[in-house]
Amino acid sequence: MKYNVTGIHHITACAGGAQQDIDFFTQIVGLRMVKQTVLMDGTIPVYHLYYANANAEPGSVMTTFPYGQKTGRQGSGQISATAYSAPKGSLPFWKDHFDKHKIQHAGIQERFGQKYIRFQHPAGLAFEILEDANDNRQGWTTEEIGAGESVRGFYGTVLSMREVAESERFFTEALGFRKTGHEGKFHRFEVSAGGPGKTLIFEHDPDRSAGSWGFGAGTVHHVALAVNSHEELEEQKAIYEELGFTDASDIKDRYYFYSMYTRSPGGILVECSCSQAGGFLRDEDEAHLGSKLHLPPWWEHRTEEMLAQLEPIHAPETTGTVRA
Numbered sequence: 001m002k003y004n005v006t007g008i009h010h011i012t013a014c015a016g017g018a019q020q021d022i023d024f025f026t027q028i029v030g031l032r033m034v035k036q037t038v039l040m041d042g043t044i045p046v047y048h049l050y051y052a053n054a055n056a057e058p059g060s061v062m063t064t065f066p067y068g069q070k071t072g073r074q075g076s077g078q079i080s081a082t083a084y085s086a087p088k089g090s091l092p093f094w095k096d097h098f099d100k101h102k103i104q105h106a107g108i109q110e111r112f113g114q115k116y117i118r119f120q121h122p123a124g125l126a127f128e129i130l131e132d133a134n135d136n137r138q139g140w141t142t143e144e145i146g147a148g149e150s151v152r153g154f155y156g157t158v159l160s161m162r163e164v165a166e167s168e169r170f171f172t173e174a175l176g177f178r179k180t181g182h183e184g185k186f187h188r189f190e191v192s193a194g195g196p197g198k199t200l201i202f203e204h205d206p207d208r209s210a211g212s213w214g215f216g217a218g219t220v221h222h223v224a225l226a227v228n229s230h231e232e233l234e235e236q237k238a239i240y241e242e243l244g245f246t247d248a249s250d251i252k253d254r255y256y257f258y259s260m261y262t263r264s265p266g267g268i269l270v271e272c273s274c275s276q277a278g279g280f281l282r283d284e285d286e287a288h289l290g291s292k293l294h295l296p297p298w299w300e301h302r303t304e305e306m307l308a309q310l311e312p313i314h315a316p317e318t319t320g321t322v323r324a
Contacts, residue, residue: 003176004236005191007198008154009226009257009273010050010061011082016123016217018047018066018311024121025051025062026316028101029084030145032056033290033315034280038306039065040254040296045306046215047313053153054138056280056289058226058273059197060153065215066311072216074124076160076208077267079220081118083128085135085155085196091115093149094129111201112181112188124218130155135196156199157223158186161266162206170264171200174243175225191225202266210267222261224271233260236272255296256280291315 015021025031035050046065053060062082074080086094091108098105098119105119116130132155139150161167164187171177171189177200181188187202200223211219227233233251240248240262248262257275264270276282283294292315295303 001173001176001239002235003191004227004232005175005177005225005272006228007059007192007226008156009058009224009271009275010063011079011154011157011220011223012063012065012271013079013082013121013125013220014072014123014215014217015064015066015121015125016068016071018049018313020122021049021064021066022313022315025064027142027144028097028103029127030140030142030150031060031062032140034061035256035290036293036313036315037255038293038295038299038310040252040299045302045309047310050280050290052140053151054140057137057153058275060137062154065221067215067217068311070216072214072219073212074219075211076162076205077213078160078211079157079223079268080160080203080205081126081128081158082220083116083130083155083157084151085132085153086129086139086151087135087148088131088133090149091117091129091131097144097149111186112183125220126158128155128158132196137196153197155196156201158201158203159223159266159268160203160205160208160211161268162204162208162210163266164202164204166265167202167268170245170266174239174245175270213263213267213269222269222271224259224273227272227274229274230258233258233272233274236260256282 031051034052034056037048039046049064051062116128118128135152137152177189177191180190185204189200251260257273259273261271
C-alpha cells in the first residue's frame with residue numbers, strides 16, 4: 001500500500017488565557033508567533049494562535065485555542081505530552097531557564113536513550129525539551145534563548161492509551177508508521193526517515209480513565225500529520241474507508257491548510273493535513289507574521305463583532321532570526 005504521511009504537520013491544544021498562552025510560548029519556550037486567527041468551527045469567537053520555529057515549518061507549528069475558564073479533563077485517549085527537539089547539551093540551560101521563570105518541571109530524565117525535561121504550561125499541558133544532535137531546522141531566538149539552545153520544532157508526541165494493539169494496527173496499517181522501540185510502558189513509532197518531527201510514542205496507561213474529547217483548557221485536541229497535497233488527503237480518506245475507519249471527516253478548508261480528521265482506536269483524534277499555497281504568507285508578509293488578527297475571507301464581515309468578545313492581547317515584537 002502507498003502511504004503519504006511524511007511526519008507531524010501541527011499539534012493543537014486548548015489553553016486558558018490568551019495572553020498567558022502567548023507569553024508562555026514566546027518567552028518561555030522561545031517560539032515565534034506566526035498567526036493570530038480564530039476557531040473556524042461554530043459561531044462563538046475563540047482565538048486560534050500559532051507558534052513555530054524561525055521558518056514556520058510544518059512539524060514545528062503549535063496551535064492553541066485559549067478557552068478561558070472552560071476546562072477539559074486530562075486522561076487516556078489524549079496526547080499526554082508534546083516534545084520539542086533542542087541541541088545536544090542544551091538541557092542544563094533549559095533547566096536553569098525554567099527555574100528562573102518558576103516553571104514547574106521534572107528535571108532531566110531519559111527515554112529510549114534520549115535525555116529530556118518535561119515541563120508544564122500554565123493551563124496544565126505537558127511539554128518536553130528533548131536533546132537531539134541531528135535536527136538541523138532553524139530555531140527562533142529571543143533575548144534569553146540563543147541559537148545554541150533554541151528549539152528546532154517538534155520531536156514527537158506522547159500518546160496516552162489504555163491499550164496498544166489496536167492503535168498499533170491503525171498507525172502502521174492506515175498511516176505507514178513502523179514500530180522502532182519498546183521500553184517499559186513506552187512504545188515508539190516512526191514514519192519516513194524517523195527522528196525529529198516523525199516520531200510518536202505510545203504510553204500504555206491501562207488504569208487511566210478516559211480524558212475528554214471536546215474543547216477545554218488543559219487538554220490537547222489533536223495531532224495533525226502531514227501529507228503533500230489535497231489529492232493525497234483524498235487518498236488517505238480512501239485508505240481509512242478501505243480499512244473500515246468510515247468515520248473520517250470531510251476535507252475541511254482551514255485557509256492556511258486543508259484538514260481531514262478521524263478518531264483513532266486508542267481515542268486520540270488524528271488529523272491529516274496539507275498546507276495551502278502560500279501557507280501563513282497568504283495574508284501577511286514574512287516580517288509581520290503573527291502581528292495582528294486575521295480572519296478568513298468568509299468571516300471578515302464579523303471582525304468588529306469578534307474583537308468585541310475576544311480578550312485583548314499584544315503580540316511580541318517581531319525579533320529573532322528570520323530567513324533571508
